[in-house]
Amino acid sequence: MTRPHRRVIIATAALLLVAASCGNATGTAGNSSDKKVKAPTDGGEANRKTHKVISGVPGVSDKEIAYAVVGTKQNNPLGTCILDCYLDGIKAYFDYRNDQGGIYGRKLVVGEVTDDQLGNNQADALAITSGNKAFGSFQAGLLQQGWGELNDAGVPTYTWGIDGTSAANRDAIFPSTVIGCPDCTRRVVPYVAMQAGAKHAGVLGYSTSQNSQLCADSTGASFKKYARDTGVDLAYLKDDLPYGLANGIGPEVTAMKKKHVDFISTCFDLNAMKTLAQELKRQGMSDVRLYHPNTYNQKFVQDAGGLFEGDFVDVQFRPFEAATNTALTAFKKWMGKNNSDLTELAMVGWINATLAYDGLLAAGPQLDRAKVLAATNAMKDFTADGLISAIDWSTAHKPYTQATRSKVKDLECGTVVEVANGRFRQLGSKDKPWLCWDSTDLTWSKPVPTNFD
Amino acid sequence: MLLGASAGSDLLRALIQGTPAGTVYALLALGLVLTYKTSGVFNLALGAQAYVSAALYFQARVTWGWGIVPSLLVSVFLLAPAIGWVLERFVFRHLRTASAVAKLVVTIGLAVALPALFDLVVGFQSIAGQTPVGIVPGGATVFYDPFGVYALSRNELTAVAVAALAMAGLAGLFRYTTVGLHMRAVVESPRMTELNGIRADRVSSFSWALSSFFAGLAGVLIAPRFNTLAAPDFFNLVVIAVAAAAIGMLVSLPRTLAGGLGLGLLIAVFQTFLPRWSDSWPWLNTVRQNITPAMPFVVLFAVLVFWPAIRRSRAASDPLAGVDPPPPALASLSRSRGLTVATRAFAVVFLTITGLTVFFRADASWTFVVTQAVILSLIFLSITVITGLAGEISLCQGTFAAVGAFASFQLVNHMGMSVLVAALVGAVIASAVGALLSLPVLRLGGIWLSIATLAFAYFFDSVMVKFSWVGGGQKALEEGTRLPRPTLGPFNMNDNRTFLVLSIVLLVVVAFAVVRIREGTIGQTLRALRGSELGAQSIGISPARARVTAFAISAFIAGLGGALLAIHQQNVNYSSNFSPFASLFWLVLVVSLGARTVEGAMQAGAAFGLFDAVLLKGAIFGWILRSPERIPSFFPLSPTWTYVLFGLGALQFARHPEGLVESGKRRSTEKVEQWWAARHQGVEPAEQAAEPAEPGVIS
Known part of the structure; x- marks a missing residue:
């Protein structure tokens, strides 16, 4: 046996020995669960x-x-x-x-x-x-x-x-x-679309952010699930837009225009919402109402000069405008x-x-x-x-997931403000700012105005 | 029917939508070609130059409250040409004899450093909600719809008009003016031009100023398309411009113009029609979701690989390609035995003390940072192989590392494989990808090979990562791309110190392998190829096989390092670890410090991993003054300084192609040998270190 061959054999044997003794660690010494x-x-x-x-x-x-x-x-x-x-x-x-x-x-x-x-x-x-x-x-x-x-x-x-x-x-x-169920349907967005008198909804999200894509997919699923009850169908869904919308959003808005979309829910940052609103204006769709997930920023909305008038903004906590x-x-x-x-x-x-x-x-x-x-x-x-x-x-x-959510006792709640004259206004009751549904019963129902004091 | 009844109007709408972007791409591409034609520099920093002008314009308008005209004058008509002139006068004029690849590395360094330097000097920071403004009042709010199909904003119409005017001006300049004639003459033959009494330097300066002006103008015109101003977006722009310039073969201005415009239109057409086609053919849906953002990179890769004329252009643009003299011997090979022993002893003592200090004194945070530096050193050894040994500039080492990391993630999560074995298999997969990639691109050589690897990195970033069998798909979206630490016999690597030891062992093994490769048949073969490809072929060396081998080895090392990094962080963390921009910075770092030696890669790893923690955060002062409370109050410094310093460090590449470390080592070796010889008169100095390489030699 030549020397190089011997080396290869020794190296392979060593590698196999190492591989045989390898495993995957589970938990750590300091795991909180311990x-x-x-x-x-x-x-x-x-x-x-x-x-x-x-x-x-x-x-x-x-x-x-x-x-x-x-x-x-x-x-x-x-x-x-x-x-x-x-x-x-x-x-x-x-x-x-x-x-x-x-x-x-x-x-x-x-x-x-x-x-x-x-x-x-x-x-x-x-x-x-x-x-x-x-x-x-x-x-x-x-x-x-x-x-x-x-x-x-x-x-x-x-x-x-x-x-x-x-x-x-x-x-x-x-x-x-808590985002306990990223793929679960939620009723709040279809409900707001219904309140706005919309008929055809569009949903947009980024592909570069896992939260954004999941958010868009679950919102799309929500519109589909409750289309018959709310009278708002899912006309357009695109969850793979590049972050920052560097290529603009013209073709997507054109496609939504063709499908007569009159309500758009997005999973964008506030900068992209401005780009979208401008494109809607360009294509003569200024009256389309937007549902913003990340735009609870009074100065930003005011500075946009009426671009977001009539839109809805999701708020993660008791809004400043609530009682x-x-x-x-x-x-x-x-x-x-x-x-x-x-x-x-x-x-x-x-x-x-x-x-x-x-x-x-x-x-x-x-x-x-x-x-x-x-x-x-x-x-x-x-x-x-x-x-x-x-x-x-x-x-x-x-x-948990949509498939297992019926076993989880939870409330499905959201609180939303509306842009009126450049300022935020609580949607629904000021005293009971949350719109809540029982998450164990996924059939359509009216939300229960709730206060968590 | 494929296109349906409204296909005509849809097509017209797509063409209108794509025109503003296309004209700006063309403008930037023209700047690229202009520089290349007149100075032989493939200026990847053009996007950075565009960013600087756009950011200054934005800062002047929004933050300082200036009017449109003064803002435009300062940012586009003054700053942009000034940057071009400075770059030519103080950097590229001195690199005239350097190889195209050396110049490319310098431009990559500038692409990293310029935006960071601007942000630091001007204090620029993008602010949410403050979208870039155009050069006309009401640019984003006033629309015109001349065809009744699609309205263009005043900003977009202005961009098209200004870009068209600039291009017409350029054509007129070349065709009708003396300066234009001189520029064409310099392109034809700089020496002949100088013999005719024309200062080629001045003409070159003018060309740089002009191309930089084009970049600045393009930056300001396209900025309103972005939500916020960010330098990486502008680098993406320059990659699109490179695709357009490739269509123009880097010499033809009209074809470049058509290429830029065509790309803008192509993207818009695909965005319009792919969704419709995918209704009829669902399999297209996957393509639609992934291909649209990657279109420019697909085009670029296709042009480079499938257009034979590109390969012919290599010889025309780089007449010295293939006849580079061999790089000088390493300093470590030319110093005396005594000095070698002393140096190695010092290194062993230093590393032992440092290692023991880290092992026994460092807390978990420092152990983590040091381990990261060790793993990065391992990854950087892949650059030592492909750039230091093979002399090729690969801009997709981060992608190879990502392949290793993702493969490990998939193997562990879907096949329950042991994570260390998965890392090895991941490295083999990365190696196979590297070899496959090298097959179509190896015939390109030089800058085209580099650009092809860049296109591949962007293609992977915008397309491949989205596939579930690569990036994990929906499951990864919900649960992340987590990886466990390994166990090895009795050792549980959840303990950070134990994992550090494993990382060091792997680094030593790979470093030893790289040294053996360098000194073995493969290393000799690659060296022969770099000396003269034809000469090497004449003695029976197959360039294709050698380069495929180099790519495969390099990708293996990067893949192994990538997997190890993911295991260390217990998550692939693709966007923060392996983005195409990370690859650029890695390259800049390694070639600045030394791509030919293992020490260079290790020092680059240490710099990348520790520079911010030790120097910029002032920890070193805390150690010296023996209390963190005594760290001067101006710390921590901005992490942006890392990009500035190492980006500018790459400027040294063409002068010291062996890297700053190797260059310093050579100089200090010479001094020590001289000092030693002087002290012991009568004793001849040891063999003098070889002369530094001629500028332009790729080491």
């Missing part, structure tokens, strides 16, 4: 001022409970205010609670604030898990690469509701909006005290901070991360004091 504890019973408002000495818990000192905040600022391709606006909401909530004496004799503080610069989310998450400075984490990054690390380390992590996939099956991740409640009043007051703008992301920060506080309160004065997780995951009716529709955290982490 550290599950029973939900504490000594929490609650009565013990809020009880101070107990706590040692060895990251981010907790005798005077403070510190949280890390990570979000995208630089390299943000959307050009939207994310990290700063999100931070405004968290700080305002902490100020509000600290003004009441804090919790367990400690102040809530924002510790390290990190700009993940779009691509560093995973490394930044690891800095939190390996550091000893933060009890929990707030996350508003455009890419959610680090959520798995935070979950595995059992760090209570409160996030914006941008990506259901990254939050799924992770019981330490608490998004402001105020205690939480909304507090939000406006404390945001005002900090001279911060009332933005969507600020409200998301406030909602996240509310859950962080409620988790601490439920965990009791001798708290640690595992107790807070257990206490939070035992909450069955979290509404951020009436700012969002109810979330059952005991089931919310587990995603």
